[in-house]
Amino acid sequence: xxxxxxxxxxxxxxxxxxxxxxxxxxxxxxxxxxxxxxxxxxxxxxxxxxxxxxxxxxxxxxxxxxxxxxxxxxxxxxxxxxxxxxxxxxxxxxxxxxxxxxxxxxxxxxxxxxxxxxxxxxxxxxxxxxxxxxxxxxxxxxxxxxxxxxxxxxxxxxxxxxxxxxxxxxxxxxxxxxxxxxxxxxxxxxxxxxxxxxxxxxxxxxxxxxxxxxxxxxxxxxxxxxxxx
Amino acid sequence: xxxxxxxxxxxxxxxxxxxxxxxxxxxxxxxxxxxxxxxxxxxxxxxxxxxxxxxxxxxxxxxxxxxxxxxxxxxxxxxxxxxxxxxxxxxxxxxxxxxxxxxxxxxxxxxxxxxxxxxxxxxxxxxxxxxxxxxxxxxxxxxxxxxxxxxxxxxxxxxxxxxxxxxxxxxxxxxxxxxxxxxxxxxxxxxxxxxxxxxxxxxxxxxxxxxxxxxxxxxxxxxxxxxxxxxxxxxxxxxxxxxxxxx
Numbered sequence: 355x356x357x358x359x360x361x362x363x364x365x366x367x368x369x370x371x372x373x374x375x376x377x378x379x380x381x382x383x384x385x386x387x388x389x390x391x392x393x394x395x396x397x398x399x400x401x402x403x404x405x406x407x408x409x410x411x412x413x414x415x416x417x418x419x420x421x422x423x424x425x426x427x428x429x430x431x432x433x434x435x436x437x438x439x440x441x442x443x444x445x446x447x448x449x450x451x452x453x454x455x456x457x458x459x460x461x462x463x464x465x466x467x468x469x470x471x472x473x474x475x476x477x478x479x480x481x482x483x484x485x486x487x488x489x490x491x492x493x494x495x496x497x498x499x500x501x502x503x504x505x506x507x508x509x510x511x512x513x514x515x516x517x518x519x520x521x522x523x524x525x526x527x528x529x530x531x532x533x534x535x536x537x538x539x540x541x542x543x544x545x546x547x548x549x550x551x552x553x554x555x556x557x558x559x560x561x562x563x564x565x566x567x568x569x570x571x572x573x574x575x576x577x578x579x580x581x582x583x
Numbered sequence: 584x585x586x587x588x589x590x591x592x593x594x595x596x597x598x599x600x601x602x603x604x605x606x607x608x609x610x611x612x613x614x615x616x617x618x619x620x621x622x623x624x625x626x627x628x629x630x631x632x633x634x635x636x637x638x639x640x641x642x643x644x645x646x647x648x649x650x651x652x653x654x655x656x657x658x659x660x661x662x663x664x665x666x667x668x669x670x671x672x673x674x675x676x677x678x679x680x681x682x683x684x685x686x687x688x689x690x691x692x693x694x695x696x697x698x699x700x701x702x703x704x705x706x707x708x709x710x711x712x713x714x715x716x717x718x719x720x721x722x723x724x725x726x727x728x729x730x731x732x733x734x735x736x737x738x739x740x741x742x743x744x745x746x747x748x749x750x751x752x753x754x755x756x757x758x759x760x761x762x763x764x765x766x767x768x769x770x771x772x773x774x775x776x777x778x779x780x781x782x783x784x785x786x787x788x789x790x791x792x793x794x795x796x797x798x799x800x801x802x803x804x805x806x807x808x809x810x811x812x813x814x815x816x817x818x819x820x821x822x823x824x825x826x827x828x829x830x
Contacts, residue, residue: 483649484680488693488741489670498692502683 361553362560373554377561380538383451383525384518387458391514395463396507399470400496404478414471420464425457429527432457436528449530454538457524462514469510474499505576512573519565596744596776598659598671600624601646606655608641608800615641617800618655623793628767628777630791630808632784634823638800639780640677643747646778647674673743677750677780679730681722686714686733689722693740705740712736713762728759735763739770746770748779752786764790784824788812796820 365373402414434440436448436456447453477499485495500507522540529536531545539558546555601623608616616638623629631639644650645657648664659668682689690705709715712732717725722733731751738746748767752760767777767790781787787794787808794811796804796819803817815821 480680481682483674483676486649487647487669487672487674488696489666490696494696498682 358552358556362556365553365557366560370557373557373561375534376537376539376542376558379451379536380519380540380562383454383538384458384515386451387455387462387518388511388515390455390459391462391466391518392511394459395466395514396470396500397496398463398467400474400499402467402471403474404492404496404499414468417464417468417471421468423461423464425461425521425523426527428460429457429524432460432524432528448528449532449536451529451536453528454525454536457528458518458521461521461524462518465517466510466514469513470503470507473503473506473510477503505579508576509573512569512576516566516569519569520562595626595774596671598668598745599626599776600660601745602658602661603642603645604656604658606645606652606657608638608645608650609653615800616645616652619797619800619802620655621795621802621805623778623795625792625807626774626776627771627792628779628790629793629795630787631778631780631795631797632782632787632820632823633797633803635782637797639797640749641800642795642797643674643749643778643780647672647747649674670741671744672747673738673741673745674747675731675734675738675749675751677753679727679734681725681730681733684722685719686722686725687718689733689737690740693737697741708736708739711766728755731755732759732762735766743775745776745778748777750780750782752781752783760786784812796823798823 402410402417432453433448435442436445436453437443438448447456481495481498481502485498490498520540522544525536525538526541526544529538529541531537531541537545539562543555543558543562546552546558603619603621606616606619607614619642631642633639641650645652648669656663662668682692684692686709687705690708694705706715706718709718712735714725714729714733714736717729722730725733735748735751752763755763764786767779771777779790791808793805793807795802796811796815796817798817798819804811804815804820806816811820812824815824
């Protein structure tokens with residue numbers, strides 16, 4: 355076991371190309387899915403927070419429920435759509451990083467939309483009378499909510515990133531864990547552990563843990579920063 | 584010293600007279616405003632008085648369009664409220680609502696809505712309310728009195744013809760009260776119509792041209808200030824002036 359730890363640290367310090375290729379792909383896929391999720395999730399959250407319409411509460415409940423959706427189910431759904439016989443099979447996206455990004459987006463969008471709805475709704479309740487009084491146009495009001503809640507929303511975005519980068523079930527199904535193509539940290543850890551190659555699995559585990567801890571530390575710091583301001 | 588864009592001979596408020604035509608407002612089955620009919624024609628400052636829960640804030644919100652009457656209508660120079668009419672009004676709320684930004688950014692947010700980016704004017708406005716040295720502080724770091732002065736300054740960026748103030752001096756220190764009162768007196772001279780909610784009878788006596796007294800959502804008295812204090816139209820108003828608990 356101690357030899358595995360030693361080898362793991364050696365792989366990290368020596369800049370093992372195989373290890374860093376996997377790390378880089380993980381970060382690329384997670385950041386891309388996060389960007390897509392923010393583009394869809396934040397405006398959706400802002401809209402739900404500031405508009406009243408029929409079925410709004412049902413839609414919010416569905417979003418809340420989707421936050422806890424099992425990744426393997428998402429992976430299966432995306433697989434069925436992207437497989438050769440599926441409705442989007444002609445795009446030939448299965449077993450590509452794009453498929454992994456789509457699967458991660460489906461997992462992250464509900465988190466960003468649901469949490470930002472709550473944050474922006476609180477701010478909307480505070481600012482509503484003022485904005486009405488000042489005749490603030492709807493679009494400018496939405497921008498103001500996003501700007502003024504930026505620190506709280508940043509923690510939401512970081513939570514979304516945490517979900518994306520630590521995801522294994524869905525990306526494994528739609529990515530296929532193909533070496534040099536769709537192998538990311540989580541799927542590589544699962545594979546290397548099953549093969550008994552604990553040193554590479556441990557090295558990836560340390561990096562993943564470091565990313566998760568780093569993101570959480572940043573989120574906590576951002577929260578206190580927001581409270582101070 | 585800051586001067587608003589209003590000249591001394593600015594024409595009187597174009598929204599006058601403000602007429603409440605049998606206005607009622609119900610919420611959760613309770614009648615909060617009960618068939619109030621009145622016409623505000625006076626220039627200067629009209630003070631809304633009444634015990635807690637009388638419906639003063641609701642009446643002001645109805646005037647500003649923040650609430651819609653359950654029945655009756657509020658007319659400004661014979662017209663129902665619309666966006667053009669609301670653009671001539673500004674309201675300062677009882678609890679100062681400030682954007683999570685710096686002091687100067689709270690003003691520039693409103694100035695940008697007006698496509699007016701003359702930053703010097705905003706700084707002069709801050710000087711007028713005694714906040715020029717705190718312009719780069721976060722608005723939420725201000726004291727209660729400073730927050731309320733900033734709210735008033737922000738309302739003045741709009742250059743309103745009708746200024747609605749919901750207890751702007753409640754629980755403020757004498758310096759902040761004095762500063763707000765002097766600003767209101769200056770605005771009154773510049774023909775801004777001001778409607779002001781307060782519980783402070785001395786303040787009402789100092790500032791008001793006329794007094795509206797409401798109790799349990801009903802209009803009990805609407806008189807010039809001297810007449811109100813010397814010979815109130817309502818027994819409730821008389822008891823209120825004497826500091827008695829009224830039911």
